[in-house]
Amino acid sequence: MKMEKAYIKDIAYYLPEKVVTNEDIVHDFPAWSVDKIASKVGVNKRHIAIAGETATDLAIKAAENLFSRGKVSKENIDYILFCTQSPDYFLPTSACIIQNKLGLRRDIGALDFNLGCSGYVYGLSLAKGLICAGIASNVLLLTGETYNKYLHPKDKGNRTIFGDGASATVISGSGIAEIGQFSLGTDGSGADNLIVKCGGMRCPDKQNNVEFDENGNPVSSDYLYMNGSEIFTFTLDNVPPLIEDVLIRNQMEKDAVDLFVFHQANKYMLDFLRKKIKIASERFYYCLSEYGNTVSNTIPIALRNAIDDKTICNKSHVVIAGFGVGYSWGGTILHFDE
Structure with missing residues (x-):
């Protein structure tokens, strides 16, 4: 049945257990100070996924946190949208793995989409379209990211900024917040200004080409680069x-x-x-x-x-x-x- 409106029904999130504080970063980069990081970047600590812990793992835990709140049940989910730029594999789709590990119904849709900092808003737009078109009744929108796996160990700038985590939101025909117009x-002309160049099909092999800029930050095709x-x-x-x-x-x-x-x-x-x-x-x-x-x-x-x-x-x-x-x-x- 088509709906005229779409709503957020509930929101939850999950953070990895490992925590990196500003004191930890200053230990690695003595030229920085704890106060400088806190005042300029605004971050006191960040949660970091450990080796073997993926965005999919985090998203599953965020979803479990959401279901434990009791606002929606697993049985009612009929579509999964998973936003990530750090998927487990090139294929299969991480959302398919999530469906199985969460024990959700098999008669549902599931797909990944690759976006970064705008991804949650785009995900809401996709979910609203599915609800209003009558394609789905309860969309599980997941976001999960482990950017720290893309960072060079000596990248003091980006290591102060980025944390890992995941979120889970259910979008339905009723809920706590009506979603407005987008x-x-x-x-795409700015694509090269925030990029991990190697690892995909354009440049599948590592280049091992680390250089250091005037601020001492590493620049490499094998790691995340941000201008x-x-x-x-x-x-x-x-x-x-x-x-x-x-x-x-x-x-x-x-x-x-x-x-x-x-x-x-x-x-x-x-x-x-x-x-x-x-x-x-x-x-x-x-x-x-x-x-x-x-x-x-x-x-x-x-x-x-x-x-x-x-x-x-x-x-x-x-x-x-x-x-x-x-x-x-x-x-x-x-x-x-x-």
Whole structure:
């Protein structure tokens, strides 16, 4: 049966048990200080997947956490969407493995999609389409990422930023938050500015070509490379128009929004964006000090925390926005009614 609206029914997440603190990073890079990392990046600690622990493993545990909350049962799930850029295998699809390990029904859809920091918003758009088209009734949207497996051990910049984790969200025809209209964007010309070049079919073999830039950070085709200045410029150019377009598409004024939940990239970037868009600090949510930048997981982790600490409450209108690798960006409004 077709539905006119789609809702978030519940959200949960899971973090790996291993924790890397700023003190741990300073031990490896004595030129840094604990206070410098905390003040500039905004991260005090991050959870890291251990060897043999994959994004699929984390996503399964996030889903189990969600089911244990009792808002939805496994038997009612009829579609799995899994957002990851660190899948277990090239094939088979990780979502198929997840279906089996969770013991979900076999008469359901399951697929992976490859997106980074915009992935949660894109996942909501896909799930809403499935619900409103009558293709599914309860979509399990999972995000899972282990970016730390892509980082060179001497990459002090990115090691301060990224954490690993997973989230689970159920989207249905009823729930705690109605999903609004979407604004989405793509610019593949920036692909080389945040990339792991080797390991796919374009460049299957490792190049063993590590060099060090002027800041002492490694640059290699075999590990994650991020051009921080270009990513920063992209973000400042695209996120303010994204927020404006989200408001227009949802016929809302900025002052009517109770909370803005952005992808938790790093504190410096979030502060800059907040001031540029002119959002009051009490209406802007920060949620990265205990988690780091967990890529596609940052928004659902932030939403769960904001619900639990009562920052989000009944009748809250919440703008969410994801942006990053691709380049890719997207946003929508969530109308909470519980």
